[in-house]
Structure formats: C-alpha cells, structure tokens
Amino acid sequence: MARTAARTDVTRSAVLAHIGAHGPTSRAELARALSVSPALITGATKRLITDGLLTELDHSPSQGGRPARLLGLAAESGRAIGIKVVADHITLVEVGIDGTVHRSATRPYDAAVGTALSDLATITVSFIAECAPGPLLGIGVGVPGTVDEQDAGTVDSTQLGWVRVPVGDTLRRAVDLPVLVENNVNALAMAEALYGSGRGLGHALVVTIGTGVGAGLITDGDVLRGWRGGAGELGHMPVLTDGPACVCGSTGCLETLISERALLRRAATEGVLPDDSGIEALHASANSGDPIAVDIYRSAGTHLGRTLAGVVNLLDPEAVIVLGEGVTAWAHWQAGFEPAFRAALIPHTRHVPVTVETWQDDRWAQGAAALVLSTPFDAVGRSGEQGRLVRERLAIGEAPAGAASTAGPAGNGA
Amino acid sequence: MARTAARTDVTRSAVLAHIGAHGPTSRAELARALSVSPALITGATKRLITDGLLTELDHSPSQGGRPARLLGLAAESGRAIGIKVVADHITLVEVGIDGTVHRSATRPYDAAVGTALSDLATITVSFIAECAPGPLLGIGVGVPGTVDEQDAGTVDSTQLGWVRVPVGDTLRRAVDLPVLVENNVNALAMAEALYGSGRGLGHALVVTIGTGVGAGLITDGDVLRGWRGGAGELGHMPVLTDGPACVCGSTGCLETLISERALLRRAATEGVLPDDSGIEALHASANSGDPIAVDIYRSAGTHLGRTLAGVVNLLDPEAVIVLGEGVTAWAHWQAGFEPAFRAALIPHTRHVPVTVETWQDDRWAQGAAALVLSTPFDAVGRSGEQGRLVRERLAIGEAPAGAASTAGPAGNGA
DNA sequence: TACTCTTTCTTCACCACTTAACAAAGGAGT
DNA sequence: ACTCCTTTGTTAAGTGGTGAAGAAAGAGTA
Numbered sequence: 001m002a003r004t005a006a007r008t009d010v011t012r013s014a015v016l017a018h019i020g021a022h023g024p025t026s027r028a029e030l031a032r033a034l035s036v037s038p039a040l041i042t043g044a045t046k047r048l049i050t051d052g053l054l055t056e057l058d059h060s061p062s063q064g065g066r067p068a069r070l071l072g073l074a075a076e077s078g079r080a081i082g083i084k085v086v087a088d089h090i091t092l093v094e095v096g097i098d099g100t101v102h103r104s105a106t107r108p109y110d111a112a113v114g115t116a117l118s119d120l121a122t123i124t125v126s127f128i129a130e131c132a133p134g135p136l137l138g139i140g141v142g143v144p145g146t147v148d149e150q151d152a153g154t155v156d157s158t159q160l161g162w163v164r165v166p167v168g169d170t171l172r173r174a175v176d177l178p179v180l181v182e183n184n185v186n187a188l189a190m191a192e193a194l195y196g197s198g199r200g201l202g203h204a205l206v207v208t209i210g211t212g213v214g215a216g217l218i219t220d221g222d223v224l225r226g227w228r229g230g231a232g233e234l235g236h237m238p239v240l241t242d243g244p245a246c247v248c249g250s251t252g253c254l255e256t257l258i259s260e261r262a263l264l265r266r267a268a269t270e271g272v273l274p275d276d277s278g279i280e281a282l283h284a285s286a287n288s289g290d291p292i293a294v295d296i297y298r299s300a301g302t303h304l305g306r307t308l309a310g311v312v313n314l315l316d317p318e319a320v321i322v323l324g325e326g327v328t329a330w331a332h333w334q335a336g337f338e339p340a341f342r343a344a345l346i347p348h349t350r351h352v353p354v355t356v357e358t359w360q361d362d363r364w365a366q367g368a369a370a371l372v373l374s375t376p377f378d379a380v381g382r383s384g385e386q387g388r389l390v391r392e393r394l395a396i397g398e399a400p401a402g403a404a405s406t407a408g409p410a411g412n413g414a
Numbered sequence: 415m416a417r418t419a420a421r422t423d424v425t426r427s428a429v430l431a432h433i434g435a436h437g438p439t440s441r442a443e444l445a446r447a448l449s450v451s452p453a454l455i456t457g458a459t460k461r462l463i464t465d466g467l468l469t470e471l472d473h474s475p476s477q478g479g480r481p482a483r484l485l486g487l488a489a490e491s492g493r494a495i496g497i498k499v500v501a502d503h504i505t506l507v508e509v510g511i512d513g514t515v516h517r518s519a520t521r522p523y524d525a526a527v528g529t530a531l532s533d534l535a536t537i538t539v540s541f542i543a544e545c546a547p548g549p550l551l552g553i554g555v556g557v558p559g560t561v562d563e564q565d566a567g568t569v570d571s572t573q574l575g576w577v578r579v580p581v582g583d584t585l586r587r588a589v590d591l592p593v594l595v596e597n598n599v600n601a602l603a604m605a606e607a608l609y610g611s612g613r614g615l616g617h618a619l620v621v622t623i624g625t626g627v628g629a630g631l632i633t634d635g636d637v638l639r640g641w642r643g644g645a646g647e648l649g650h651m652p653v654l655t656d657g658p659a660c661v662c663g664s665t666g667c668l669e670t671l672i673s674e675r676a677l678l679r680r681a682a683t684e685g686v687l688p689d690d691s692g693i694e695a696l697h698a699s700a701n702s703g704d705p706i707a708v709d710i711y712r713s714a715g716t717h718l719g720r721t722l723a724g725v726v727n728l729l730d731p732e733a734v735i736v737l738g739e740g741v742t743a744w745a746h747w748q749a750g751f752e753p754a755f756r757a758a759l760i761p762h763t764r765h766v767p768v769t770v771e772t773w774q775d776d777r778w779a780q781g782a783a784a785l786v787l788s789t790p791f792d793a794v795g796r797s798g799e800q801g802r803l804v805r806e807r808l809a810i811g812e813a814p815a816g817a818a819s820t821a822g823p824a825g826n827g828a
Numbered sequence: 829t830a831c832t833c834t835t836t837c838t839t840c841a842c843c844a845c846t847t848a849a850c851a852a853a854g855g856a857g858t
Numbered sequence: 859a860c861t862c863c864t865t866t867g868t869t870a871a872g873t874g875g876t877g878a879a880g881a882a883a884g885a886g887t888a
Binding site for chain 2: 869
C-alpha cells in the first residue's frame with residue numbers, strides 16, 4: 001500500500017544519491033527531481049549540511065529569477081564496491097557515490113571448485129584492504145543466475161554451476177559490510193535506469209549481448225524481479241519449434257541460436273573458422289567481408305529481432321537499450337535485427353526506439369555497485385535489511401556517532 | 415518515490431474495499447491486511463462509523479485473546495457498473511462493493527457504425543436508469559484494445575476498428591459519473607488479483623482464451639500496463655518463423671495459430687466442418703472424438719504452451735491463471751498444452767502452477783467493474799483523476815455533505 | 829531609478845502514520 | 859479462584875511529509 005513505511009530517512013539518502021549522480025544541484029531542482037516539496041528539501045539539506053555531508057557551493061547564474069545556490073557532496077562521502085562474478089574470473093571496481101569508477105581489478109577465479117565461495121570472499125577482502133580509507137557503503141555483487149532476494153543473496157546459476165549458494169551471507173560475514181546480490185543483467189539495468197540512457201524512462205527493456213543473451217525489465221521505473229528474482233530470462237524464449245537442444249532441457253531457445261557458442265558452432269560447421277576459435281575471429285571474418293560470417297551475424301540478428309519484438313509487444317516499453325560485450329559486432333547483427341524487429345512489432349509499438357550503447361568492460365561491475373548506490377531510491381524495499389544498513393551507513397557517513405550537533409562536522413576520520 | 419502524494423484519504427477507502435472484498439473484518443485484521451498500524455485503523459474506522467459507512471457487528475469468537483469486534487459495511491454503501499464492449503454486443507453489470515453481480519444485461523451493438531460511441535452512451539444511460547437508487551461509485555469499461563490511460567480513456571482497438579476513440583470523455587459527459595476505461599484483459603486480471611485465484615499473489619500471469627488470446631501481467635501486486643497501456647499483448651508473440659500472415663503485419667503470430675478463427679479455418683480446410691461453422695461445432699466434434707478436431711485443439715495447446723512457457727521464463731510469475739470463453743474446451747487444449755508448456759520451462763520456473771478457472775459469462779463485465787472497485791488500492795495513481803473522484807464518492811457515500819463535524823476538515827473543496 | 833516578474837528558498841500550520849505504552853477482554857495453567 | 863498469557867483496541871507523543879504564503883535575490887523594462 002506504499003505507506004511511508006521504510007523506517008529510515010529515505011529523503012536524506014535520495015538527496016545525496018541525486019547529487020551524486022547528477023552533480024551539484026540546487027534545492028529547487030532537487031525538489032523537482034525527487035518530486036518532493038521544496039519545504040522538505042530545505043529541512044533535509046539543512047541537516048545534511050550541519051552533518052557535513054553536503055556543502056553549499058557558489059551561486060549559479062540566474063535564469064531570470066533568484067539565482068540558485070548549488071549544493072555539492074562534501075568530498076568523498078561514500079563509495080561502494082561492485083563485483084562481477086563469472087565462471088573464470090572476477091572483476092571488482094571501487095565506485096564513487098557519483099557512479100564514477102575509481103579503481104578496478106580483475107582476478108582469475110574458478111567458480112566450479114569447492115572453495116569458490118571462500119575464494120570469492122578472500123579476493124573481496126584483499127580488494128577492500130587496498131581501498132582508500134573512508135566510508136564504504138557496501139558491496140554489490142552481480143552474478144549470472146537467479147537470486148532469491150538481493151538482501152539474502154542466495155544464488156542459483158547454471159552458468160557457474162551453483163545451487164543455492166549463500167553468496168550474500170558468506171560475504172557479509174567476511175567483510176562486515178552490507179552486501180547486495182543480484183542477477184548481473186538486473187544490476188546493469190538498474191545502473192542503466194539510474195545513470196545511463198534509461199534515465200527517466202518508466203518502462204524500458206535493457207538487453208545484453210555477450211556470451212549469452214539477457215534482459216533487464218524496467219517497469220514503472222523499477223527493475224522487475226518476478227516472484228523469485230527470475231524475471232528477465234530472455235535466453236530461453238522459444239524461437240524455433242524444432243531447433244537445437246538447450247541446456248535448459250527445451251529445444252530452439254533463443255540462446256541456442258544466438259549465443260557466442262551457437263555462432264561459433266555454426267562458423268565451425270560451415271568451415272569459416274577452425275573449431276576452437278574465439279568470437280573475435282568471427283567478428284574479424286565478418287569485418288573482412290566473409291559472406292558466411294556476415295550471414296551468421298545477420299541471421300542471429302534476425303532471431304533476436306523477432307524475439308525482442310514479441311517481448312516489446314508484450315511489455316510495451318518506451319525504449320529498448322542494447323549493450324554488452326557483443327555490441328562491438330552490432331553493425332553485423334543490425335542487418336538482420338532491424339527488419340525482423342520492425343516487421344514483428346504491432347502498430348502500437350512499431351516506433352519504439354532501439355539504443356545501442358558503446359560498451360566499457362567495467363560496466364558489469366559498475367552495475368553491481370549501482371545496487372548499493374541505488375538503495376536510496378528503493379521505495380519498495382527490494383533491497384531489504386541490507387539496503388537499510390546501506391542507508392544507515394550513508395546517514396552516519398563521515399560524522400560518526402557521538403557529538404553530532406554542537407560539535408559540528410568534526411570530520412575526525414576514525 | 416512513493417510519497418504520501420495522493421491527495422485523498424486513501425486509508426478510508428482501502429478499509430472499505432477490504433471489508434467489501436473479504437467480508438466483515440476486525441480492526442486488528444484490517445491493520446495486518448493493509449499493513450498499516452492498528453492505531454491508524456482505530457482512527458479511520460471511528461470516522462467511518464460516525465459517517466455511517468461501517469457498523470460494528472458481533473464479537474467474533476476469541477482466539478486465545480480478547481475477541482475481535484467485527485466491522486461490516488453499512489448496507490449498500492456503494493455499487494459500480496461494469497461494461498464489456500465487443501464488436502457486436504455490450505454486456506453491462508451492476509456490481510456491489512463486495513464484487514457480487516446484482517444485475518446484468520446484454521445489448522446488441524455495432525462497434526463499426528459511426529454512432530458507435532453515442533450508442534454506447536445511450537445504452538449505458540438507460541442501464542443506469544434502471545439501477546436501484548443509492549450511491550453509484552462509477553463506471554468501468556473494458557475494451558478489447560489499448561487504452562492510453564484509465565483516466566482519460568482514449569481507445570485504440572483493431573478488433574473494434576477504433577482509432578483514438580474518446581470513450582472515457584464521452585461517457586463521462588453522458589452520465590456524470592467517474593469513468594475508468596481499460597483493456598478488458600487487464601481489467602479481468604485486476605479482478606482476478608482482487609477477488610479471484612490471483613488474490614494475494616504478487617506476480618501472476620492471467621491468460622484469456624476466447625476469440626483471441628490475451629494476457630494480464632500482474633507484477634508486484636499490480637497490473638502491468640507498460641508505457642502507453644499496451645502491455646499484455648500476448649497474441650502477437652512470434653511463434654512460427656514462416657507462419658500465416660497476421661493482421662498486425664507480421665507472420666506466425668500466436669493469434670494466427672490459436673485464435674478461434676484460426677482453429678475454424680483449419681477445421682474447414684481439413685474438411686471437419688463446413689466453412690461457416692461456429693466454435694461450438696468444433697468443440698462438439700472434438701467431444702465426440704473426431705481425431706482431426708482433437709488434433710486441432712491439441713496443436714493449438716502446444717503453441718500456447720510453448721509460448722506461455724517463454725513468457726513465464728521471462729517474467730517469473732508465481733502462478734498462471736487461464737480463463738475466458740475458450741476454457742470450456744480446455745480439456746482438449748490441455749493434451750497439447752501441458753507437455754509443451756512444461757518442456758519449455760527452465761528449471762527455475764518448472765513448477766509454476768497453472769490454474770484453469772471455470773468461466774461465467776459476466777466475468778468480463780465484472781472485471782470492468784473491478785476497475786472502479788479497486789481504485790482504493792490504487793497507490794500509484796494508475797486511475798488518475800477519475801480514481802480520485804471514485805474515492806471521493808465513496809467517502810461521501812450515504813452521508814451526503816452537510817453536517818460533518820463542526821467546521822471539520824473542510825475538504826479540499828475549490 | 830523604480831517597478832514588475834520570475835525563480836529560489838524558508839517559515840508555518842496541518843495531516844497522515846508510526847511507535848510505544850497501556851487498557852480491555854477473553855483463554856489456560858496452577 | 860487467581861495469576862499469566864495472548865490478542866484486541868485505544869490513547870498520546872513524535873515524525874516525515876504537504877500546501878500556502880511570503881521573503882530573498884536577481885533580470886527585464888519603462
């Protein structure tokens with residue numbers, strides 16, 4: 001029933017998060033952006049300033065009326081760690097409260113060994129040890145698989161071979177920080193909705209192309225998780241009635257037709273590439289004009305386009321955003337994608353724009369960090385208890401307990 | 415950001431709606447059900463009782479502690495009209511605040527003629543004229559097509575041949591009552607989530623089988639409308655890569671394979687039935703064991719099952735609910751549906767239950783009425799201004815204006 | 829220069845809800 | 859009986875929010 005529920009000062013955090021994401025902002029602008037009354041902003045910022053989390057900057061040039069006094073974050077009031085886990089390596093990033101990556105690292109990893117979980121903890125701890133001192137709000141973990149609740153963080157993943165692995169609990173014990181775990185595509189979609197081209201869109205379809213294919217469904221401004229966090233499984237939409245067998249047990253799933261493996265397999269059987277080539281080889285072939293390589297991408301694009309059109313028809317999003325490692329070859333996909341996609345759209349959705357984002361490698365981990373940085377916006381309690389803890393840490397921030405008022409911003413690191 | 419926004423006493427209406435939907439309820443139970451503090455319920459019910467909308471009933475048997483004092487609706491504190499519009503007729507129902515149908519009528523109608531809109535208004539007015547006197551909260555209209563906003567009520571419908579037809583505005587002018595317009599399947603899904611087997615489910619997939627096929631997507635306890643109200647278009651999911659041409663311009667859409675027309679066409683070409691048979695004839699043939707008729711249903715079931723599995727994989731609902739005129743023949747669909755559906759589900763969703771509801775004809779119109787009766791639950795402002803009006807009428811109800819308390823809360827009047 | 833207009837920010841009164849503590853009203857031991 | 863225990867309902871104080879009115883600070887313009 002969307003009550004005032006959340007027993008924590010959401011507004012304070014929302015203000016911080018907004019300034020973090022959008023840079024210095026005036027009070028009036030904050031009120032508009034957070035759709036909250038100016039009166040409230042006055043109160044909230046007053047406390048944030050006395051707490052030392054915000055500082056008043058210069059007046060910004062007037063726009064016809066009284067000039068706005070901008071508010072900026074007081075130095076480094078918070079950072080988050082984002083972790084991307086895949087089968088053979090881990091990427092970690094340290095992200096500022098404004099979403100910028102400060103530091104990043106990649107470590108070899110084997111998700112299949114028995115010590116996978118403790119290895120993850122060890123790597124994380126050592127990464128955190130190198131962090132600049134200062135408030136660390138929490139850790140976000142993105143995994144290729146389903147997560148029951150961000151809060152608990154129990155992971156099922158065929159790709160990693162994990163069944164009910166308690167990632168959240170384990171990490172939490174190891175680092176003593178709030179830990180939020182989420183499906184990697186959902187995390188990316190959340191980042192996209194916060195900082196990327198999905199910003200301000202109530203309904204968007206975020207599609208990732210990489211080794212597999214995935215989707216993050218942004219509906220009503222929030223990522224749709226489904227009953228048990230499993231929403232977004234685009235890879236197993238049935239496409240061909242009697243297509244290749246899929247690991248999921250079905251046949252002709254989208255993934256069996258357009259995943260990296262599928263493309264490479266076709267390349268091998270058609271003799272364009274040797275059996276053990278990487279996707280870069282296929283991309284290179286297509287770039288050099290090899291007609292079969294081009295056609296492999298084109299027909300993958302066709303399958304993707306047709307399937308996505310079905311999803312768009314079903315969900316009526318405002319935009320489709322495509323990103324992921326695979327978009328480097330998008331030019332080749334597009335030849336098949338565009339016509340198939342548009343042809344299968346119903347009139348109502350026919351003009352939905354498709355945005356393809358250029359891809360940076362840290363993006364996945366950055367998305368994971370966004371789990372933490374987006375908690376202030378979490379009105380529905382998606383992030384549960386851990387989200388509460390993040391907000392708490394944010395509220396405390398640089399001014400740890402004790403004196404509070406009177407003593408003022410104290411700033412004594414500790 | 416889920417503020418307290420809605421400028422109206424939501425709680426009063428929520429209490430009424432809950433008691434309406436679930437029967438007499440104790441204060442403590444209300445507090446739990448609406449996830450609101452007992453203190454608030456005390457206050458809200460106090461006012462509702464003095465306003466004459468609620469009455470205190472008998473004490474209910476104790477459950478170990480102080481026995482609960484049940485609260486019931488004071489007689490007929492509100493009713494709503496539900497209207498189902500299809501191409502060749504209109505069904506209207508008068509529904510009590512508890513969701514029960516008091517009266518129902520079907521009128522011939524032609525959606526294609528130029529006067530379709532004024533005809534609709536005329537029929538509605540005459541139906542209302544026969545209503546028992548008393549507070550009428552509003553009118554809900556379910557149409558086969560997309561509706562921009564429930565509040566405005568502008569309809570696009572290929573099935574009716576309507577393009578941007580201002581159903582809401584016109585009806586509103588004709589009857590001077592709040593009017594809410596919505597896609598019929600969405601309306602049905604809402605009713606299902608409120609009163610039917612979807613009650614209490616946060617995520618459900620409501621599928622209708624009739625002349626066509628449709629879906630209502632319940633996510634996070636609410637019907638997903640999409641950007642411009644178009645969500646739920648299940649009929650145009652691509653199924654066969656080179657299937658029959660569809661009215662939407664694509665080929666091989668689900669609807670081209672399993673709609674009533676599609677089934678009858680196949681029956682005709684395979685010689686089971688004469689060209690102009692109705693669906694009942696096909697159903698009868700299948701009942702009498704005609705192998706081709708049986709196979710027509712079976713293969714339709716296969717297509718439906720496979721496609722639905724894709725949707726379930728994508729959205730991760732807690733349950734699938736199938737209803738509609740078509741379920742009378744469900745036994746025949748099922749032979750194809752079950753195996754195809756289960757086979758195409760990924761492990762995560764494999765055990766999603768499928769409920770088939772027996773079908774009453776008024777159900778569509780009842781769903782439309784639920785639009786009105788569910789407004790109290792509308793936290794996100796889906797129903798907009800018209801919803802506010804409904805709530806206002808509900809609040810005024812039997813105790814029209816006048817006294818209130820002394821000066822009292824003056825209302826947000828002018 | 830002074831008057832108006834626009835935009836920003838603040839103060840104030842008010843409201844819906846919440847938490848906390850408590851009163852009320854019955855069971856279940858002993 | 860009498861105490862505990864459990865559940866229901868109420869009261870009172872506190873909090874996060876709102877809208878409305880007005881103060882503050884500059885631009886535009888006669």
